[in-house]
Amino acid sequence: xxxxxxxxxxxxxxxxxxxxxxxxxxxxxxxxxxxxxxxxxxxxxxxxxxxxxxxxxxxxxxxxxxxxxxxxxxxxxxxxxxxxxxxxxxxxxxxxxxxxxxxxxxxxxxxxxxxxxxxxxxxxxxxxxxxxxxxxxxxxxxxxxxxxxxxxxxxxxxxxxxxxxxxxxxxxxxxxxxxxxxxxxxxxxxxxxxxxxxxxxxxxxxxxxxxxxxxxxxxxxxxxxxxxxxxxxxxxxxxxxxxxxxxxxxxxxxxxxxxxxxxxxxxxxxxxxxxxxxxxxxxxxxxxxxxxxxxxxxxxxxxxxxxxxxxxxxxxxxxxxxxxxxxxxxxxxxxxxxxxxxxxxxxxxxxxxxxxxxxxxx
Amino acid sequence: xxxxxxxxxxxxxxxxxxxxxxxxxxxxxxxxxxxxxxxxxxxxxxxxxxxxxxxxxxxxxxxxxxxxxxxxxxxxxxxxxxxxxxxxxxxxxxxxxxxxxxxxxxxxxxxxxxxxxxxxxxxxxxxxxxxxxxxxxxxxxxxxxxxxxxxxxxxxxxxxxxxxxxxxxxxxxxxxxxxxxxxxxxxxxxxxxxxxxxxxxxxxxxxxxxxxxxxxxxxxxxxxxxxxxxxxxxxxxxxxxxxxxxxxxxxxxxxxxxxxxxxxxxxxxxxxxxxxxxxxxxxxxxxxxxxxxxxxxxxxxxxxxxxxxxxxxxxxxxxxxxxxxxxxxxxxxxxxxxxxxxxxxxxxxxxxxxxxxxxxxxxxxxxxxxxxxxxxxxxxx
Numbered sequence: 001x002x003x004x005x006x007x008x009x010x011x012x013x014x015x016x017x018x019x020x021x022x023x024x025x026x027x028x029x030x031x032x033x034x035x036x037x038x039x040x041x042x043x044x045x046x047x048x049x050x051x052x053x054x055x056x057x058x059x060x061x062x063x064x065x066x067x068x069x070x071x072x073x074x075x076x077x078x079x080x081x082x083x084x085x086x087x088x089x090x091x092x093x094x095x096x097x098x099x100x101x102x103x104x105x106x107x108x109x110x111x112x113x114x115x116x117x118x119x120x121x122x123x124x125x126x127x128x129x130x131x132x133x134x135x136x137x138x139x140x141x142x143x144x145x146x147x148x149x150x151x152x153x154x155x156x157x158x159x160x161x162x163x164x165x166x167x168x169x170x171x172x173x174x175x176x177x178x179x180x181x182x183x184x185x186x187x188x189x190x191x192x193x194x195x196x197x198x199x200x201x202x203x204x205x206x207x208x209x210x211x212x213x214x215x216x217x218x219x220x221x222x223x224x225x226x227x228x229x230x231x232x233x234x235x236x237x238x239x240x241x242x243x244x245x246x247x248x249x250x251x252x253x254x255x256x257x258x259x260x261x262x263x264x265x266x267x268x269x270x271x272x273x274x275x276x277x278x279x280x281x282x283x284x285x286x287x288x289x290x291x292x293x294x295x296x297x298x299x300x301x302x303x304x305x306x307x308x309x310x311x312x313x314x315x316x317x318x319x320x321x322x323x324x325x326x327x328x329x330x331x332x333x334x335x336x337x338x339x340x341x342x343x344x345x346x347x348x349x350x351x352x353x354x355x356x357x358x359x360x361x362x
Numbered sequence: 363x364x365x366x367x368x369x370x371x372x373x374x375x376x377x378x379x380x381x382x383x384x385x386x387x388x389x390x391x392x393x394x395x396x397x398x399x400x401x402x403x404x405x406x407x408x409x410x411x412x413x414x415x416x417x418x419x420x421x422x423x424x425x426x427x428x429x430x431x432x433x434x435x436x437x438x439x440x441x442x443x444x445x446x447x448x449x450x451x452x453x454x455x456x457x458x459x460x461x462x463x464x465x466x467x468x469x470x471x472x473x474x475x476x477x478x479x480x481x482x483x484x485x486x487x488x489x490x491x492x493x494x495x496x497x498x499x500x501x502x503x504x505x506x507x508x509x510x511x512x513x514x515x516x517x518x519x520x521x522x523x524x525x526x527x528x529x530x531x532x533x534x535x536x537x538x539x540x541x542x543x544x545x546x547x548x549x550x551x552x553x554x555x556x557x558x559x560x561x562x563x564x565x566x567x568x569x570x571x572x573x574x575x576x577x578x579x580x581x582x583x584x585x586x587x588x589x590x591x592x593x594x595x596x597x598x599x600x601x602x603x604x605x606x607x608x609x610x611x612x613x614x615x616x617x618x619x620x621x622x623x624x625x626x627x628x629x630x631x632x633x634x635x636x637x638x639x640x641x642x643x644x645x646x647x648x649x650x651x652x653x654x655x656x657x658x659x660x661x662x663x664x665x666x667x668x669x670x671x672x673x674x675x676x677x678x679x680x681x682x683x684x685x686x687x688x689x690x691x692x693x694x695x696x697x698x699x700x701x702x703x704x705x706x707x708x709x710x711x712x713x714x715x716x717x718x719x720x721x722x723x724x725x726x727x728x729x730x731x732x733x734x735x736x737x738x739x740x741x742x743x
Contacts, residue, residue, distance in 0.1 A: 061552035061553065061554065061555075062552055169641050171641055199402040199403055199579070199641070199642060200402055200579055200581070200620060200623060200624060201402060201619065201620060201623050201637060201638040201641070201642065202637070202641060203623070203624075203637075204623035204624070204625075204635035204636065204637035204638075205637040205639075207625070207635055208634060208635055208637060211634070226552070226553070228553075228627060229624065229625040229626060229627050230625055232625065232627060232631060233625035233631065233635065252631065253631060256627065256631075266554060267553060267554065268627070269557075270553040270554045270556065270557040271553050271582065271627060272560075272580070272582030272583050272585060272586035273582055273585060273586075273626060273627055273628050274581035274582045274584070274585045274609060274621065274624055274626060275585050275609050275610075275626075275628065276585045276586070276588075276605040276606055276609055277606065277609075277610070278585075278628055279582075279585050279586045284557065286554075286557055286558065286561065287554045287557075287558075289508075290522055290524055290525075290555065291552075
C-alpha cells in the first residue's frame with residue numbers, strides 16, 4: 001500500500017471508487033428488423049471498491065469482462081445497470097456537462113500506444129489536449145511549460161515535444177500516453193493492459209514509472225491485465241474475473257499464497273515461471289475445454305463446465321461472492337475447497353508459497 | 363545431429379541500407395530436444411525461423427552465407443541453403459513443420475479445415491482422400507479437438523483461437539515431421555489454453571522424439587519447455603546454454619538484465635524491478651562493436667569498437683547442471699558427447715567471468731539512471 005493509502009486508511013476515509021452490481025449487456029440483433037435476439041453479458045453483476053492511493057488489479061482471460069468493466073467505470077461504454085461512485089459521486093447518472101467535469105478526475109492508459117495516439121498531432125498537442133479542453137492552461141507558452149514538466153515526469157526529454165508519435169518507440173509512446181493521462185492530476189487512472197504490447201525489457205521500465213507516479217501523485221489505479229506477474233507486482237488487491245463475474249477478490253499476497261477459487265488456482269498454475277527447476281517441480285491444475293460464450297453463459301456457477309470440483313448445486317445456483325475468511329472474498333459453493341486445499345490432489349500453487357489453510361473455515 | 367545451423371547470415375536490402383537481420387548464428391537441435399530461442403522485437407528470431415524453411419521473401423531478403431544442415435532419412439546431411447525450391451517444398455510440412463503465432467497465416471479462410479489437412483497428406487504422402495480424411499480426424503482428436511468428426515467440416519472462422527491453434531498444430535504434425543519450429547505458438551492465447559498447447563507439444567516430443575525449435579519472448583514458456591536456450595540480440599546469439607545455466611548462471615549482461623526485469627510469481631513481492639535501460643536497437647542501425655554496449659552497465663572501451671567473439675564459459679564457472687539424459691539408447695561414447703554438448707555454455711561478451719561473478723553478488727544493484735531518459739529512435743520497437 002502506498003503512503004497515501006495508509007494516510008487515507010488512518011483518516012477512516014471512504015474508498016475512492018465503489019462499484020456495486022455493475023452490469024454491461026450488449027444487445028445482439030439479427031434479421032431485417034434488427035430485433036434483439038439476446039445479449040452478451042460482458043459484465044454481469046460486479047462489485048468492488050478501490051482504496052485511495054492503492055491499486056486494484058483486475059485479471060482474467062480474454063472475454064472475461066475486465067476491460068469492459070474498466071471502460072464502464074469511465075463511461076466509455078454505458079452500464080446497463082448498477083452503480084459506480086467516484087469519491088462519493090454517482091457517475092452512471094451524470095449528465096453530459098457534469099460527466100465532462102468528472103472526467104478530469106479519471107483517466108485511462110490504453111494497451112496499444114500505436115493506436116491510442118493521434119498520428120497527426122505532435123506530442124506537445126497530444127499531452128496538452130486535455131489541459132486545453134479543461135482550460136487548465138490558457139496560452140501556448142503555458143501549455144509548453146506544463147507539457148515539458150509532464151514529459152520529464154514520465155522520463156521523456158522535453159526537447160522532443162514537437163515530434164510526432166511515429167518518431168518514438170513503443171515504450172516511449174506509452175510514456176506519452178501516460179503523460180496525457182496524468183496531465184489533469186486525476187484521482188483514478190484505469191490502466192488497460194499498459195505493458196502487454198511492449199518488449200520484455202521495456203515492460204519493467206513502464207511498471208516502475210507507474211509505481212513512481214502513484215507514490216508521487218497519490219494516484220489510485222485500476223490495473224486491468226492478463227499478465228498475473230505484472231499485476232501482482234503493482235497491485236495491493238486483486239479481483240479475478242470469469243465470464244463477467246468476479247470469482248475471487250483478495251489482498252494480493254494472500255491470493256497468491258493460497259488461491260481459493262478453483263479457477264484462480266488453475267489460472268495461477270497455468271502461468272509458467274521463468275525458472276526451469278521450479279517448472280519441473282510444479283504440479284498443475286490443467287483446465288479442460290475453453291471459456292464458454294458470454295452470449296450463452298452456463299447456468300448456475302459460470303465456471304461449472306470446467307471445474308474439477310463440480311457438484312449438483314453448481315449447475316443451477318450461482319454462488320455469491322462472500323467473505324469466507326477475513327479479506328478473502330470467494331464465489332464458490334465448495335466449502336470443501338477451503339478445507340481440502342492443503343491435501344487436495346491437484347493443489348497447483350507454487351512450491352515456495354504453499355501454506356496450510358486450516359484457519360480458513362467458513 | 364538431426365539439425366544444425368552454421369554461421370547463418372540473412373540480409374535485407376532496404377531504403378536505410380543493408381539490414382543484417384541474422385548475422386552469423388549457429389545452433390543445433392537433436393531428436394527429442396527442445397531448443398528455445400529467446401529475443402525481443404528486432405532480435406532476428408523470427409527471420410531465423412523463416413530462413414530455416416527458406417521462406418524469406420527474395421527480394422528484399424536473402425540468405426548470404428552459412429549452412430542449414432538437415433539429416434536425411436538415409437543418414438546423410440543435406441544443406442538446405444543449396445536446396446532447390448522444389449526440394450524445399452518436399453521438406454516443408456513433411457520433415458520440417460512450422461507453427462506460427464497467428465493460425466490464420468497458415469489456414470486458408472475459404473477452405474474447410476478437413477480439405478486443408480487432407481491436401482497435406484495427398485501432397486506429401488500420396489494418400490487417397492478417404493484415407494487422408496480418416497488420418498486427419500485421428501490427429502484432430504489427438505490434439506484435443508472435441509467432436510473432431512464433425513468439426514473437420516468447419517471453416518477456420520467457426521473455431522475459437524485456441525481451437526484454430528490446435529488445427530494448425532495438427533496440420534504441422536500430420537506427416538510426423540522430425541523438426542517442429544514453433545514461432546510464438548501461444549502468444550495470442552490465454553494462459554489456460556497456452557498450458558494445454560504447451561502440454562501437447564511436450565507430449566509429441568516425448569512420444570515421437572520430435573525436435574522442437576521454440577521461438578518466444580516469454581521466459582516462462584522457455585523455462586517450462588526448453589532443454590537448451592539461445593538468447594538473441596540484434597541478429598546474433600549472445601548466449602547459449604542449458605536452460606538451467608541460462609536461468610541460474612547466466613553470463614551475458616543482456617541475459618542477466620532480461621531475467622531481472624521480469625516480475626516473478628514465485629519470489630517475494632515488493633522488490634523494485636530492474637529494467638534494462640534504453641531499448642533494443644533497430645536492425646538498420648546496429649551499434650558498432652558489441653550491439654548491446656549502449657545498454658550495458660559493464661561497458662568497457664573495447665565493447666564500443668570490437669564485436670566480441672563467441673567463447674566458451676569455463677565449466678567450473680558454469681553452475682548449470684546438464685539436463686537429464688533422454689531415454690535414447692546409445693553407446694557410452696555417444697552419451698558422453700551428448701552430455702558435453704548439453705553442458706556447453708557459450709557467450710559473446712568481452713567481459714571476463716570474474717567480473718560477472720562480482721556482478722552476480724549484487725543482484726539488486728540499480729541500473730544506471732543516467733540512461734533512463736530515452737532518445738527517440740526511428741520507431742525501433
